[in-house]
Amino acid sequence: MKYLFKLLRIISGLVIAIAIRIVLPIRNYKFGRLPSHEIGHYASNVEIHLCEKDAKIHGDSKKTADIWYRNPDHAVANNQLDTMWSRVIKISNSPITRYADAISRRLPGGSRFSISHHDRDAYGLYGKFQPHIKFSNSETKQGEDFLNSVRHTPSQKFVCLAVRDSSYKRDQFENRDIRHDDYRNNDISNFYNVAEQLALDGFLVFRMGAKVERPFGVDASGVFDYASNGMRTDFLDVYLSANCEIFISTVLGIDSIPEIFRVPRVLTN
Template identity: 30%
Template sequence: MTNPITKLFTREADKIKRDGLAARMRRWFKEISRPFSIALAIPPVLIMRVMRPWKLIRFCAFYTPAIGHFAANTELYLCERDAGINLPGKPHRDIFYLRAGKTPCNWQLLTMWKRVLRVWPTWIADPMVRVNRLIPGGEIHQVPVEPWISISPANTQFDSDVHNLLDRFAPHLGFTEEEEARGKAGLRAMGIPEGAAFICMIVRDGAYWSKLNAIASHRDSNIQDYVLAAEELANRGYYLTFRSFREAVSQFYIG
């Protein structure tokens, strides 16, 4: 029978080969520090509970695996907030955070959401959420999620604008002057003159979210099917940029 300690070291050695020593050390640190972070989260959670009659603190995890939900769900949360929809009916403050171990699908979008939302570091918010769930009565401190799918923030209908709020409210996101300058420089690098009309064409294929492709392949397309449309737009004076998840841009053929 293999010694359990030997098995442990063998397993960790395999993980180091797979992930690298630095990644494993970060994982070890998280596992070791987790009990301490949970313990440190207990006092602020108790204070949060005591404050509830005067100020309700709610936590909401970003839904970050897919950029569509990361953008649309969050934008509609803000629109519904501005319209007074799905609010708790008392003074409150919503705090957003990234779930522990989750990597956002788009760092630029996260940077921009941080400008308009109150976003706490994961190492602070996640332990507080865990402790809050352990103490009965903590549901009110979470931005409610639809009962059959855990996508946050919860809106009337996820990323569907059923109240036509996008027509009523200005976008909550905007680029800084520095970001605008970077974007213009990128366009010039692609040969697109400043002020010229351009279209970004993104075509989904089987390489996008490949783990779920078995149930979502009906949404895939082929970038070559857009040749006629691209030619017509080019003839009308538009510049086009292309993005296909499987095929390189150079494979898109016109003419």
């Protein structure tokens, strides 16, 4: 039975791939596979694509309709980011979309019906356009309620700190050899002093991360080992990263969140 379903999806995908070519003079439909399994690419690739559409880098965007679909082979990296993108772009949940895209790529002129996306702001568009996603009123209240529960004063500012290790990638891609990326890792203890100094200067400090190899180990008021103390949620990953005063990072996926929200970053390794 599963082979019958697959055959029907292939046939449906072929019909769609042909149909979008027929309607091309009226509307250009493009398929895009979201890098939804990696938070960094899910953030920056989509934001940069939308900025480039606004700037008409690749032609008139008014006649182009983008149809996205999630990576079917992996879980979504961050559900809050996925929710926010779903408000802005068309994300298809139909498995047929995947087949339509795959078939369309193999037909003549396939690249014309495929979204090419990347994670580099090559045209400097972040400084020209506002972020394409924003928090709803209820989400903003949720985020501020959390911050007010840990702030010493209502207006206290905060900094996010993200230090790369192998824990997250090892968990996500357990059947893949990821040692080639080990050179990007850093020792969290190298950031003890900066966290303590920021706390002395009146900032809250959140050590970020979905999975980390070991606790932060800084015993200072206002420094939170958010990654391992039970605070962490998909929502707060995005909210804190988007609203911090500055984001300090050793260059890993989550630092794309402050980037797409135009938050200043300090990148080091």
